[in-house]
Amino acid sequence: MQDAIGNNNRDMTEMNRSAVVKILQRVEICSRADLARQTGLSQAAITKIVAVLMEMGIVVEVGNIIGESNRRSIGLGLNAGRHKVIGVKFARNMFAVGVFDISGKIYAKAEETYSPDDHKRAVLTVMKDKIREALKSHEHVVAIGLALPGPYLRDEGRIAVMTQIPTWQSINFIEEFKDEFDLPLFIEHDANAGAMAEWWFGDHERPPHTLAYFLVGDGVGSGVIERGNLLIGFQGAASEIGHISVDVHGPRCECGNYGCLELFCSAPAMLELAKKHVPECMPRGAVRNADFCDSIFEAARTGNRKAYRVVREVAEYIGYGCVTMINAYNPDVIVIGDILSRGGDLLLPTVREVVNRRIIPELNTKTQITISKLKVDPTLYGAAAIATDKVLQMPSAFSTPVDS
Ligand SMILES: [Zn+2]
Structure with missing residues (x-):
């Protein structure tokens, strides 16, 4: 069952537990049979997982629910508090x-x-x-x-x-x-x-198989989760996409590499461009990079062509980052988050244009690129x-x- 998020392997109990909690986060109340259907796990496995979660006080029985063909079953809910x-x-x-x-x-x-x-x-x-x-x-x-x-x-x-x-x-x-x-x-x-925030709390149509989170803020980085497991690397520094070279002869980065992606599509990179091309759009007195970036996005949205060109240039590099992530991790979902994701509607068309031009078509059609919709800072x-x-x-x- 390709879309199932559970796994019947005994070593996968941790992931199965989180799969059950994730479903209960989404639907609030659910029967054991529904959980088995939605996770692809056996009824026996669900009974066991639910028993552990009830013992922990995380899951509670919340009365009866009427299921298909009027069958009555015990409803389960999260006792998250x-x-x-x-x-x-x-x-x-x-x-x-x-x-x-x-x-x-x-x-x-x-x-x-x-x-x-x-x-x-x-x-x-x-x-x-x-x-x-x-x-x-x-x-x-x-x-x-x-x-x-x-x-x-x-x-x-x-x-x-x-x-x-x-x-x-x-x-x-x-x-x-x-x-x-x-x-x-x-x-x-x-x-x-x-x-992890996107995996746990993101509003995705179905649980992603491989989720790549593309952080574009004061720095640039990515986090990749495959079937609930974070890609860590030997020292914990895997998927540092911000320090992948997109211009091997470009400026030196603080990491020691040259022309790193972070130098082209982080918030400070966008500010440098804006200072050069649209100094009149830079707010006075603001201290946070987020405030500076918001004013550039605002100017671009209200028809300032020069501000739009700055945003477009940054979006192109976010697109190159997505191309690298698709080639490296083959995710089904890429979520763009942090400061620059506030320019979502302005960025996405350019990002998609770059990806369409540069990625293997068979990979492109299966990858969804979205902007984080989380209400809390990811x-x-x-x-x-x-x-x-x-x-x-x-x-x-x-x-x-x-x-x-
Ligand atoms: Zn670097």
Whole structure:
């Protein structure tokens, strides 16, 4: 069954568990038989998975439902509020802390900006205080997810290249956080987090087989999930598409390579172009790259031809990135997210034009390219999704008595 998201192999229990939770997130109430149909798993496998999820207090029976041919069956629903997670996004000039439950519902969010000149220790202290505040005001938090700019070396706990503010490369995030809270904390790079957010909470017609999340923001990166599993690589730095050379004789990148994609379609790259070609569209006083980019998109939408040309040039490079991702990963879905995705309607026609021109037709027709529709910042949401994913992978580690 090609579209089934479940798998009957015994080693796949973790993925099957998340497949069941994903369905319950979407439909809210469902019978065991429906779950078996939608996942492609056997009834016996579903009974077992549901029993574990009920023991964890994640799934509850919620009365009877009438199914096909008037058959009555027990309805199942998520009892998500009992398992909350904290998502933390650390970015180049800000960080955010959010409290979510494992169905993706957001309970609280706090955001702080910092400057590259601020002392790292001071920034970390404020970040930890915000996490502590969130823990104090919310019960049932079972795990924390932290998303960092990539490439992130997961065994070393360090960001390998943090373009624009390299001083942060010396921070060992594992050491920083390992004894700080009495909860498991999981770290992932931002594009992987975005991919997890799309996988867990994205509104896709059917569960993607291979989902590629294309982050175009202050940096450029990608995260790839095949059948629920993140592509990690040996050191955790797989699918760093932002540092793939699109002009081998181009300018030197901070990573050491030349003509990296990030130099052509990140938010700072678009700002450089805008400064040169449409300085009159640059807002005064704004500090966030997102605000600068919004004003360029706005100018392009209201008929400024020069602003539109800037957007089009950036969109072309996003298109080249998509071509590389299709050739490298053969995804059925590419989701473009982060700052530049705000220009979605302006970008997509050019992105698709580039892909149509350059990709093997048989691959092109099977790849859907979309803009992220998530209402919450995908990196922050993804930090929560990482924690959610881990909770479902290791139920016993997170299980709390149902009556507590
Ligand atoms: Zn580079």
